[in-house]
Each structure stands twice: as structure tokens, then as C-alpha cells.
Amino acid sequence: MNDLMRLVASSRPARLDDDTHPGPGPIMAHPRPAAAARPRMRRRLVLAGALPAVALAVAAAVLIAIGAQHTGAPVATPFVTGSAAPAKPTTARAVLLVAAEQSAHATGSGRYWRTTAEQGERLEVGPASHPYAILRRVSEERWLPTGGDAAGVIAVRMLGARPIGLADEAAWKADGSPRQWRQRDVVITMAGGPRGVKKAPAAAAELWLAGAPVTMKQLAALPTDPAALRRWLLARLDTAAEGPADYLLFVAGEALLTELPVSPAVRSATYRMLADLPEVRLLGAARDQLGRAGTAVGYLRNGSEARLIVDPADGRTLAQESWHGDTLLSYRAYESAGYTNEEPPLR
Amino acid sequence: MTDPEPERRFTAIYDEHRPQVYAYAVSRAGRQLADDIVGDTFLVAWRRLDVVPPRPLPWLLGVARNVIRERYRDEARQASLAVELRAWVTEAGADPADGVAERVAVLAALGALTEVDRELITLVAWQGLTPRLAARVVGCSVATYFVRLHRARKRLRDALDARLVEITLPLQERTR
Numbered sequence: 001m002n003d004l005m006r007l008v009a010s011s012r013p014a015r016l017d018d019d020t021h022p023g024p025g026p027i028m029a030h031p032r033p034a035a036a037a038r039p040r041m042r043r044r045l046v047l048a049g050a051l052p053a054v055a056l057a058v059a060a061a062v063l064i065a066i067g068a069q070h071t072g073a074p075v076a077t078p079f080v081t082g083s084a085a086p087a088k089p090t091t092a093r094a095v096l097l098v099a100a101e102q103s104a105h106a107t108g109s110g111r112y113w114r115t116t117a118e119q120g121e122r123l124e125v126g127p128a129s130h131p132y133a134i135l136r137r138v139s140e141e142r143w144l145p146t147g148g149d150a151a152g153v154i155a156v157r158m159l160g161a162r163p164i165g166l167a168d169e170a171a172w173k174a175d176g177s178p179r180q181w182r183q184r185d186v187v188i189t190m191a192g193g194p195r196g197v198k199k200a201p202a203a204a205a206e207l208w209l210a211g212a213p214v215t216m217k218q219l220a221a222l223p224t225d226p227a228a229l230r231r232w233l234l235a236r237l238d239t240a241a242e243g244p245a246d247y248l249l250f251v252a253g254e255a256l257l258t259e260l261p262v263s264p265a266v267r268s269a270t271y272r273m274l275a276d277l278p279e280v281r282l283l284g285a286a287r288d289q290l291g292r293a294g295t296a297v298g299y300l301r302n303g304s305e306a307r308l309i310v311d312p313a314d315g316r317t318l319a320q321e322s323w324h325g326d327t328l329l330s331y332r333a334y335e336s337a338g339y340t341n342e343e344p345p346l347r
Numbered sequence: 348m349t350d351p352e353p354e355r356r357f358t359a360i361y362d363e364h365r366p367q368v369y370a371y372a373v374s375r376a377g378r379q380l381a382d383d384i385v386g387d388t389f390l391v392a393w394r395r396l397d398v399v400p401p402r403p404l405p406w407l408l409g410v411a412r413n414v415i416r417e418r419y420r421d422e423a424r425q426a427s428l429a430v431e432l433r434a435w436v437t438e439a440g441a442d443p444a445d446g447v448a449e450r451v452a453v454l455a456a457l458g459a460l461t462e463v464d465r466e467l468i469t470l471v472a473w474q475g476l477t478p479r480l481a482a483r484v485v486g487c488s489v490a491t492y493f494v495r496l497h498r499a500r501k502r503l504r505d506a507l508d509a510r511l512v513e514i515t516l517p518l519q520e521r522t523r
Binding site for chain 1: 353354357358361362365366369370373374378381382386389390393394396397421431434435438439449450453454457468469471472473486487488500503504507
């Protein structure tokens with residue numbers, strides 16, 4: 001520490017110290033996932049608001065948990081769902097290798113990299129004695145500048161929320177059929193809302209890969225050989241702090257396949273890298289939450305499964321989903337991704 | 348069949364590191380939001396106890412950072428933070444200790460920095476992290492952290508020089 005840093009250290013405000021000293025009891029009153037996995041209704045889902053934080057801490061390329069929206073504006077590369085899929089692959093490896101062959105993602109360039117997606121999250125609400133689950137959906141459109149000093153823009157529209165299954169619906173009715181729910185400081189409404197647009201602060205406009213911010217330049221220089229890509233990612237990951245390497249590679253791979261502007265060659269290498277992860281398993285034909293057909297592969301960890309739904313016909317990743325047993329916890333369904341020279345929406 | 352082990356480990360982590368997580372939350376989002384941020388952060392730690400590393404502080408601050416980033420609307424946090432930064436300066440000014448002018452100037456200059464710069468500096472100066480651990484919190488390489496910290500320090504130095512001139516000039520005039 002030099003003198004300046006010492007000066008800062010000695011100027012530390014007393015306000016940084018908490019005078020109340022609350023104990024850990026209230027936090028430990030929440031069930032831990034291992035203990036809570038048995039009953040069908042898991043109170044831990046009440047904490048869903050904290051889940052994205054974990055995802056970020058782990059490695060994903062997630063930005064702020066706000067979404068965007070389909071504006072009706074022209075979309076660079078619409079994700080059309082699979083037409084004639086070739087011969088049915090029988091292993092996750094085969095699916096991913098087929099996807100690698102077909103992988104053709106938006107190429108080219110533009111002032112912005114734009115993605116549109118719908119995300120959904122399962123939340124537990126209602127009285128403690130009779131909780132029930134709702135699905136909250138958000139539509140999200142992100143404009144990330146590819147260079148220079150333009151600000152990123154994130155447009156979000158709340159698509160509303162609904163009880164998920166019949167039992168949830170019954171419990172909701174017993175709860176008085178509320179049209180909105182409160183989760184800590186957030187009010188979730190059954191009806192959707194208007195679109196909100198905001199300039200992404202610098203930190204939120206950062207792209208993330210393998211636990212760290214990544215620049216467009218770095219993405220452009222990513223290895224196109226699967227083994228080299230794997231080494232590149234592993235070199236960034238702090239596996240001691242964040243979990244087993246293969247799982248983190250899977251998460252990083254999801255980011256490369258869904259949100260990040262990378263070349264078809266890198267996407268292809270990503271699929272090949274994922275194909276070589278022994279833990280990835282084939283789940284078979286699946287539809288994403290937008291009803292698009294694809295093939296699902298999954299990575300099971302700590303009782304929760306991260307799934308990718310891939311369209312083998314064109315190698316696109318349609319959606320990411322997070323499951324616990326047969327319960328869908330959250331999803332992101334990607335609608336379009338591509339470069340554009342258009343101007344982002346202002347409001 | 349309750350297993351006391353997770354409770355014991357969590358309590359130890361909580362007791363040791365809560366003050367630091369709280370301090371970080373205050374410096375990033377102000378006292379108004381700090382309790383909630385700390386609560387959310389330790390909730391993640393409790394639920395994910397199996398992945399909390401043996402030296403948990405950088406991990407905890409990284410989680411707090413993400414909680415701040417995604418749970419709080421930017422406007423709400425900026426408002427709370429603005430109140431906080433002003434309070435640092437006024438409370439330092441009310442302190443009868445020696446070197447008040449200098450502390451006021453340092454805190455005012457810190458307040459004038461960008462959030463990114465302020466975080467880079469305070470993680471080291473106030474949280475006592477080595478640049479290696481601080482780099483882990485903000486998710487960059489150590490080399491990058493050094494470069495960013497160097498630039499941030501330079502901007503702080505510039506801001507401070509400007510402030511000290513402002514503050515010391517009237518004093519000199521008085522003694523004249």
C-alpha cells in the first residue's frame with residue numbers, strides 16, 4: 001500500500017460498521033436445498049430471487065435479471081424451429097456433435113449485438129400453510145454495443161404471472177385468487193406491464209464468460225479448437241471457489257451458445273467441447289417453453305439439472321432451462337440474436 | 348436427524364465475515380439497502396454452503412456484488428448511495444479528530460470517482476483484500492486488477508489534489 005491507499009484506509013467511515021449485530025438464526029431458519037429436496041413443494045423456491053445471483057457467482061453469462069422484449073422491430077436472425085432433423089442421435093454426445101456440424105450462428109458485424117429472449121421463473125407465494133407456485137414471465141431485449149462508447153440498452157416487459165399447475169391453481173383460489181403477490185420488495189402482478197427501457201450501466205453492459213467479464217475483442221479471438229477452447233475457459237475459472245470444472249464448462253458453454261457474439265466456428269467448438277463432457281446426458285425430444293421442438297441434453301448437479309434444448313437441424317440453442325426433478329425452476333428461451341446497425345429503442 | 352455441522356460452519360462464517368460483507372454493501376449501495384443485501388448474500392451462502400470455499404470472503408463479496416447488481420433497481424441504489432456518500436463527508440467533518448480536512452477531502456474525492464474506481468480502491472483499502480483476492484471479487488485477472496487499480500488511484504489522486512486545494516485555500520486565507 002502506498003501513502004494514498006493508507007490515507008484512504010485511515011479515512012474509512014464509521015458508517016461501514018453495523019451497530020446492531022444481528023445473529024445468523026433467521027437465515028438458518030430457511031431450509032437448505034439438500035434438506036428441502038424431499039417434499040414436492042420446496043420452500044427453498046421462495047428464495048428464487050436469489051437464484052440468479054448464484055448463477056452469476058458460478059460463471060454464467062447472465063446480466064441483470066431483467067429481461068427485454070419483442071418489439072416487433074426487425075430481428076436480425078429469427079430462430080426458426082427445426083424442420084427435417086436428420087437421423088435420430090441416441091447419445092447426448094451425438095446430438096451435440098450434430099449440432100456442431102450444423103452450427104451456423106449470426107455472423108457479420110454491426111454496431112450492436114442484440115438478443116431477444118423470454119425468461120420465466122417459478123416462485124413460491126401464498127400463505128406459509130398453503131404455499132403454491134406461480135410462473136412469472138419476462139420478455140427481454142438487449143442491445144450491447146460492439147465497440148466505442150455507445151451505452152448498452154436493456155428493454156424489459158413483464159409478461160405477467162400465473163399459478164402453474166392444477167394444484168397451484170386450487171391453492172391460489174383458496175388464497176382468495178389474488179391478482180398480485182409480494183415478494184420482499186417486489187410486487188408481481190398477474191397482468192403484464194408496459195415495456196421499460198433503460199440504458200444499461202457500464203457494469204451491466206459487460207459480457208460475462210466463465211466467471212469474468214469478457215470483451216468483444218476477446219470473444220473474437222476465442223480458440224476454435226475444442227481442446228484449446230476448453231483450456232482457455234479453464235484458465236479463467238476458479239474451480240476451487242466455484243465448483244467442479246466440468247459443470248462450469250457446461251455453464252460457460254451455455255453462455256457461448258446462447259448470449260455471446262461468437263463466430264460459427266466457436267459455437268461449433270463449444271458444442272464439441274460439451275460433447276466430451278462425460279456428465280452431459282441425453283434427455284430426448286423436447287419442446288421449449290415457447291413450444292419449439294428440439295432435443296434436450298442436461299447436466300445434473302446437486303439435484304438440479306441445467307438443460308439445453310438444441311435444434312439439431314440448424315445447431316441453434318433454443319433454450320436453457322433449470323429443473324429440479326420434474327419441476328421447472330426457470331428458463332430462458334432465445335428468440336433471436338444477431339448484429340444490427342439499427343438504433344436501440346429509447347423508451 | 349438434524350445435522351449440526353452445517354449450522355456450526357455457517358455460524359462461524361457469518362460471525363467472522365458479516366461485518367465485512369456489511370461494510371461492502373454500505374460502500375456499494377448505502378446503509379438503507381445494506382441489511383437486505385447482507386441478508387440475501389448470506390442466504391445464498393447458507394443454501395450453497397457446500398461450495399463456499401475455505402477462505403470465504405472473496406466468494407461472499409462476489410455474491411454480494413451480484414445480489415446488488417441484480418436485485419436492486421439502479422435508480423433506487425444510486426439514490427441510497429448518494430445519501431451514503433454525502434453522509435461520509437458530513438460525518439467525517441463533524442469528527443473532532445485530527446486531520447479532519449484531509450479525511451473529508453479523501454471521502455469527497457472517493458465520492459466523486461466512478462463506482463468502478465471506488466470499488467477497486469475500497470476493496471483493498473477498506474476490506475483489506477490483497478489485489479489477488481480483490482480480483483476474484485470483481486472477476487478479473489490479477490494483472491488486470493493491478494492495471495485498473497493503478498488508474499483508479501491516479502484518478503483519486505487527481506480528485507484529491509483538486510479537493511485539497513479547495514479546502515486548504517480558505518484556511519490559508521484565514522491565517523493571513
